[in-house]
Amino acid sequence: xxxxDIFKKIVIANTFFWIVITAVIPNLLLLIASLTQQQYEQxxxxxxxxxxxxxxxxxxxxxxxxxxxxISVFTAIICLIVGYPYAYIIYKEDRVYIKNILLIxxxxxxxxxxxxxxxxxxxxxxxxxxxxKILVGFGILQRPVNILYSExxxxxxxxxxxxxLMIIPVYLSLRRINNDLVESAKDLGAHSFQIxxxxxxxxxxxxxxxxxxxxxxxxxxxxxLSDLLGGSKNILIGNLIKDQILLGGNYGIGAAISTxxxxxxxxxxxxxKENYKINFD
Amino acid sequence: xxxxxxxxxAKELYVYGWFGTIPDAIIxxxxxxxxxxxxxxxxxxxETMYSKLMLLGNQPSYDIVIPSTYFIxxxxxxxxxxxxxxxxxxxxxxxxxxxLNKKFDPNNRYSIPFATHLTGIMYNLKFINKKIDxxxxxxxxxxxxxxxxxxxxxxxxHIGLSLLGYDINTKDEKxxxxxxxxxxxxxxxxxxxxxxxxxxxFLSQDVFIGMNWxxxxxxxxxxxxxxxxxxxxxxxxxxxxxxxxxxxxRNQENAxxxxxxxxxxxxxxxxxxxTGASLPNTAAQDLLDPLIKNNTVIFPSTEIINxxxxxxxxxxxxxxxVKYWNMLKVEN
Amino acid sequence: xxxxxxxxxxxCFVVILYFPITVLILNSFNHSKLSIxxxxxxxxxxxxxxxxxIIIKSMKNSIIIGFLSAFFSxxxxxxxxxxxxxxxxxxxxxxxxxxxxxITFPDIVLGISLALLFTIFKLGFGFFSLxxxxxxxxxxxxxxxxxxxxxxxxxxxLEAGKDLGANDFNILIKIILPLIYPNILAAxxxxxxxxxxxxxxxxxxxxxxxxxLPITIFSLARMGVKPEVNAICxxxxxxxxxxxxFSQLLLKKQTND
Numbered sequence: 001x002x003x004x005d006i007f008k009k010i011v012i013a014n015t016f017f018w019i020v021i022t023a024v025i026p027n028l029l030l031l032i033a034s035l036t037q038q039q040y041e042q043x044x045x046x047x048x049x050x051x052x053x054x055x056x057x058x059x060x061x062x063x064x065x066x067x068x069x070x071i072s073v074f075t076a077i078i079c080l081i082v083g084y085p086y087a088y089i090i091y092k093e094d095r096v097y098i099k100n101i102l103l104i105x106x107x108x109x110x111x112x113x114x115x116x117x118x119x120x121x122x123x124x125x126x127x128x129x130x131x132x133k134i135l136v137g138f139g140i141l142q143r144p145v146n147i148l149y150s151e152x153x154x155x156x157x158x159x160x161x162x163x164x165l166m167i168i169p170v171y172l173s174l175r176r177i178n179n180d181l182v183e184s185a186k187d188l189g190a191h192s193f194q195i196x197x198x199x200x201x202x203x204x205x206x207x208x209x210x211x212x213x214x215x216x217x218x219x220x221x222x223x224x225l226s227d228l229l230g231g232s233k234n235i236l237i238g239n240l241i242k243d244q245i246l247l248g249g250n251y252g253i254g255a256a257i258s259t260x261x262x263x264x265x266x267x268x269x270x271x272x273k274e275n276y277k278i279n280f281d
Numbered sequence: 282x283x284x285x286x287x288x289x290x291a292k293e294l295y296v297y298g299w300f301g302t303i304p305d306a307i308i309x310x311x312x313x314x315x316x317x318x319x320x321x322x323x324x325x326x327x328e329t330m331y332s333k334l335m336l337l338g339n340q341p342s343y344d345i346v347i348p349s350t351y352f353i354x355x356x357x358x359x360x361x362x363x364x365x366x367x368x369x370x371x372x373x374x375x376x377x378x379x380x381l382n383k384k385f386d387p388n389n390r391y392s393i394p395f396a397t398h399l400t401g402i403m404y405n406l407k408f409i410n411k412k413i414d415x416x417x418x419x420x421x422x423x424x425x426x427x428x429x430x431x432x433x434x435x436x437x438x439h440i441g442l443s444l445l446g447y448d449i450n451t452k453d454e455k456x457x458x459x460x461x462x463x464x465x466x467x468x469x470x471x472x473x474x475x476x477x478x479x480x481x482x483f484l485s486q487d488v489f490i491g492m493n494w495x496x497x498x499x500x501x502x503x504x505x506x507x508x509x510x511x512x513x514x515x516x517x518x519x520x521x522x523x524x525x526x527x528x529x530x531r532n533q534e535n536a537x538x539x540x541x542x543x544x545x546x547x548x549x550x551x552x553x554x555x556t557g558a559s560l561p562n563t564a565a566q567d568l569l570d571p572l573i574k575n576n577t578v579i580f581p582s583t584e585i586i587n588x589x590x591x592x593x594x595x596x597x598x599x600x601x602x603v604k605y606w607n608m609l610k611v612e613n
Numbered sequence: 614x615x616x617x618x619x620x621x622x623x624x625c626f627v628v629i630l631y632f633p634i635t636v637l638i639l640n641s642f643n644h645s646k647l648s649i650x651x652x653x654x655x656x657x658x659x660x661x662x663x664x665x666x667i668i669i670k671s672m673k674n675s676i677i678i679g680f681l682s683a684f685f686s687x688x689x690x691x692x693x694x695x696x697x698x699x700x701x702x703x704x705x706x707x708x709x710x711x712x713x714x715x716i717t718f719p720d721i722v723l724g725i726s727l728a729l730l731f732t733i734f735k736l737g738f739g740f741f742s743l744x745x746x747x748x749x750x751x752x753x754x755x756x757x758x759x760x761x762x763x764x765x766x767x768x769x770x771l772e773a774g775k776d777l778g779a780n781d782f783n784i785l786i787k788i789i790l791p792l793i794y795p796n797i798l799a800a801x802x803x804x805x806x807x808x809x810x811x812x813x814x815x816x817x818x819x820x821x822x823x824x825x826l827p828i829t830i831f832s833l834a835r836m837g838v839k840p841e842v843n844a845i846c847x848x849x850x851x852x853x854x855x856x857x858x859f860s861q862l863l864l865k866k867q868t869n870d
Contacts, residue, residue: 004780012702015693022749023711026726033729060604063611085622102623104861109630111803112853113810115827116846119834120633123640127487130636146426149473149487160630214717221721224812224831231473235610238721243607245817246329251729258722269714295821309664320667322824323832336728340737342821476835 027262033255052256061240068236071151072219075158076212079166082159083211087170088200103171110164118157118225125153125229149231157229158219165218166211173207174200206272213268220261237261294319294535297330298347301478302396302522303543304555311542317535325476326433327352334361334527344530345539349520351594353392354385356525362391363526369537372544375564380521384593392523393540396496396558399581399589400436400518403483403493407507416440416513419490424470429482429491432474434599434606435592436492436518437464443515449590452598461605468609483508499557499578510578512585519589553579634850641843658844667829668845675809675826678740682747683804687797689748690755695785698763699771715753723750724817731818738820746818750811751804758803762796763789795863802860806853 037049055061086106093099109117124130125148132144147153177200185195219225223238235243237257245254294317296303308319324330327349334342334356348356356362367373367389376394386392404413408427411418419428419440430437439449441460451457473482473491480501482488493501498510524543526536542548549565552558559579560566566574573579595602641659645652662668697705727746731738766789774784790797812827819825826849833842 003782007780007782008700011692011696012700014689015696015708016704018689018693018752019708019711022752023715026723026730026749029729029733030722030726060608060611067611082626085619086626089619089623105627105630107861108854108857109634111806111810111857112634112850113812113827113846115810115812115831115834116637116849117634119830119842119846120637122834123636124633126485128485144486146472146487160633163630217717217719221719221813223721227476228834231475235607240607241721241725242816245725245728246332251725251732254725255729258725261719261722265714265718269710269717297821305665312666318666320670320824322667322821325835336732337738337820338735340739340820478835 027259030255030258030262033251034259036252038252052252055253056256056260064235064237064240068220068238071155071158071236072216074155075162075219076166076215078155078159079163079215080208080212083163083166084170084208087167087174087207090171091174106164106167110168114161114222115224117161118228121153121157121160122148122228125156148229151230154226154230157225158222161222161225162215162218165214169210169214170204170207173204173210177203210272213272217265217268292317292535294345294532294539295343296321296345296347296539297324297343298345298522299323301556302347302558304552306555307543307548307552310548311539314542315535315538317532317538319539328434331355335359339529341529341531343527344532344536346525346527347395347522348525349398349522351385351592353523353525354594357386357391361525361527363528363530363533364390365393365526366537370541370544372541372546375544375546375549375562377561377563380561383521384591386523392525393544394521394523394561395543396522396560398494398496398520398522398559399512399585400431400439400492400494400520401498401510401512402490403479403498403501403508403510404490405483405486405505405507406509408489413490413509413511414514416444416515419470419492420467422470424490426470426472427487427489428467428470429473429475429479429488429493430467430471431479431492431494432476434602437609438602438606439518439590439592440464440467440492443590450593450595452595452601454598454601457601457605461609464609474610480504495578495581496556496558499576502578503557512581512589517581517585517589519586519591521591637843638847638850641840641847643840643843658840659848661841662844662848665841667824668826668841671824671826671829672845672848674823678743678747678825679805679808681744682751682808683801685744685748686751686755686804687759687801690752690759690800691790691793691797693756694759694763695789697760698766699781699784712753712756716757720750720811720813721817724814727814728817738818740820740823742818742820743815743823743825746814747808747811750814751807754807755800755804758800759793759796762793766792799860799863802856802863806856806860809849809853 034052035048035050036052037047038051038055086102090099090102093102122129126132127144127146127148129148131147132141135141136144181199181203182195185199190198220236221238221241223236223242226236226239241254241257244257245251296319298321303321308321312318322343324333330346330348331352334346346356353362370393373393380394380397381389402413402416402418409424411421419430438457438460441464442449442451442456445456445459445463447453447456447460472488475482475491479491479493479497483491483493483501484505493510495510498508502508502510524540526533526540530536543552544562546562546564546568549560549562550568553560553562553565553569554573557579566580642654642656643651644655644657696702697709724746727742727749728738730736731742736742770788770792771784774788779787810827812831815825815828816831819828826845830842830845830849833839
């Protein structure tokens with residue numbers, strides 16, 4: 001059985017190696033970089049300094065955080081309100097083929113490039129684009145309105161791109177609801193409204209929190225969205241990170257922001273441990 | 282088309298510039314005549330280009346880069362640039378002598394001028410009937426959310442500093458802060474910070490007035506006759522985009538061929554006609570249609586050029602500008 | 614009443630979701646340069662794509678990187694999931710935890726951290742940096758997909774294999790792989806798609822000699838709505854869709870067997 005032992009060692013070593021490279025080393029480097037001194041036009045220099053974190057808590061940056069968090073919270077809420085019904089409808093649907101169609105309907109956009117989908121919105125929302133033409137044509141508006149290059153356009157773009165990330169976790173958590181609970185509620189005489197609000201909604205809480213978490217996290221980093229749809233006017237955290245590194249030429253602040261980002265991710269995953277449990281034997 | 286795959290790696294050229302500066306047709310022509318395939322990558326602004334080159338370090342990267350004015354000085358200081366062998370660029374004789382030997386590259390050791398850009402004000406007659414002749418016009422309250430600014434820290438702060446009467450190359454933080462406070466009142470008017478092409482915003486009518494480069498303005502006016510372009514009385518912003526060859530370029534010979542090709546009078550003429558860029562190529566200008574040759578958008582009068590201002594390298598002080606630039610953008 | 618509400622909602626939802634993409638695809642065939650009014654059907658923009666060396670090269674690069682990174686991710690992922698399935702070893706839980714974090718990890722942070730990695734160790738930004746980055750990007754997804762596939766396997770298979778005297782290596786190759794290959798292929802296809810569509814990581818780790826398509830599209834998109842961009846986007850969409858459909862079919866097949 002010596003061969004087996006060797007094989008086992010190789011398999012485990014391989015896993016460790018890749019996970020260390022994937023998850024541990026880059027983030028360690030980020031942490032180190034965030035603690036170095038800022039030098040004009042020097043990507044990295046190894047002198048210890050807390051000035052990056054110091055700058056992170058300056059008023060300018062706070063405005064950016066607030067703005068970004070505001071936008072990502074709005075995005076998450078709108079995704080939830082608009083997306084939850086879709087997940088619920090798939091859950092309630094009995095006919096398998098319709099269920100599949102609905103699932104594919106939402107998976108398709110999910111797997112296609114979000115950059116391309118963002119680009120396709122530009123065209124619709126332009127001042128002389130299709131949406132304005134329709135609104136004016138149907139008499140809803142007197143004159144075309146500035147839709148694109150605003151905060152609303154950015155939020156719309158984010159909802160548009162990220163809504164599958166809300167629907168899928170919600171649907172998965174709905175799917176896990178023990179049908180017996182629903183049946184017993186019905187037996188006790190509850191109306192469908194009551195069943196929904198008092199049984200199903202609470203039981204889908206984990207899906208809701210998962211969805212919100214993922215949507216908010218993703219929206220904070222997508223600088224290309226605010227560039228293309230926001231007219232480069234809105235500085236979000238993703239833009240700030242990119243600009244600091246590309247314009248400032250120094251990794252320090254970008255690394256510091258990213259480190260904090262990473263801590264949030266770790267916390268988020270820790271909080272939602274039940275969602276990710278896979279029972280090993 | 283597909284037989285390019287058979288060509289050896291010696292027949293390539295990597296150019297780092299702005300999309301649209303060199304028309305596809307011209308590049309195609311170059312490839313046809315020389316067999317060299319050209320890969321054109323684009324950068325958002327000079328700062329990004331510079332940082333990217335810094336990050337890439339000594340690793341072979343682009344062959345030709347097309348930076349503006351003072352960035353050439355910065356790149357030379359960092360030893361990125363190749364000392365040019367002028368004998369390999371005979372068509373240099375076509376270039377207007379007055380544009381050579383500027384402060385940022387004495388004796389043109391590293392750079393060959395490609396195009397001069399002047400930043401002025403563009404506006405749409407359909408929506409604006411007041412007289413436009415100064416940066417101050419952008420502050421007009423009735424233009425709320427209809428103004429375009431270039432997404433360039435130096436150019437925007439130029440407006441603030443010059444309206445306050447200060448040196449646009451000042452390193453004094455107090456003055457920059459004053460400009461910041463002054464520019465804050467402009468922010469409600471701004472709809473767009475344009476990164477590469479401003480044309481689309483004017484054409485889609487998302488903006489009625491704003492900063493623009495003269496070449497982009499020429500192209501826009503061609504597509505929408507209601508658009509107008511003027512040079513502000515405070516003085517336009519002049520920048521000179523030049524070709525430089527990176528020191529560690531792997532395709533130096535191809536790079537020389539390319540530069541020499543662009544400097545050819547017939548090629549330069551075609552570029553001027555297609556993009557409206559102001560190429561300081563006297564041989565090409567002689568070949569132009571009088572309508573274009575005398576077009577003041579592309580070729581403004583000497584008076585305007587003399588009054589225009591060039592940006593210089595600020596070294597460490599640029600971080601001050603970046604700080605106030607971020608603060609300005611967050612104002613929305 | 615509720616029915617009408619439900620159907621209206623679904624209709625609006627699907628229309629809004631698919632409208633912009635449909636317009637994009639239709640416009641790629643539109644003869645009009647400004648894409649404002651329909652001016653006749655044409656394949657001209659697709660042909661024009663082939664005249665731009667950078668677009669063709671980027672596309673080629675994207676496909677090469679996609680293929681290779683998906684291949685390696687699936688390979689490594691299979692070995693890793695086999696490890697989870699077969700062995701109990703110290704640190705298993707922690708490794709699993711890290712994999713979960715990497716799935717929700719924001720791409721932009723990954724991009725920067727990898728750029729930092731390559732800068733510090735002077736590894737250069739080009740083909741290899743991009744390949745490694747994409748493997749790192751897609752590996753967690755491959756592992757997750759494969760773990761669920763392994764989970765569905767009958768536990769008795771392992772026992773049966775051991776009884777027959779096979780060592781682990783043979784069990785993996787001769788018994789498990791044939792059962793699990795749809796999952797591996799599905800993981801491959803999904804990793805390919807992820808790699809193809811990635812903007813944020815590629816933005817920071819790619820080099821001048823090896824540009825990938827999303828970056829080229831992003832630069833072009835900045836210049837506004839252009840017909841060539843419509844064409845290349847449509848092509849990318851079609852490729853993604855085909856890959857996804859295949860992967861879904863493969864996953865269905867595995868659960869059916």
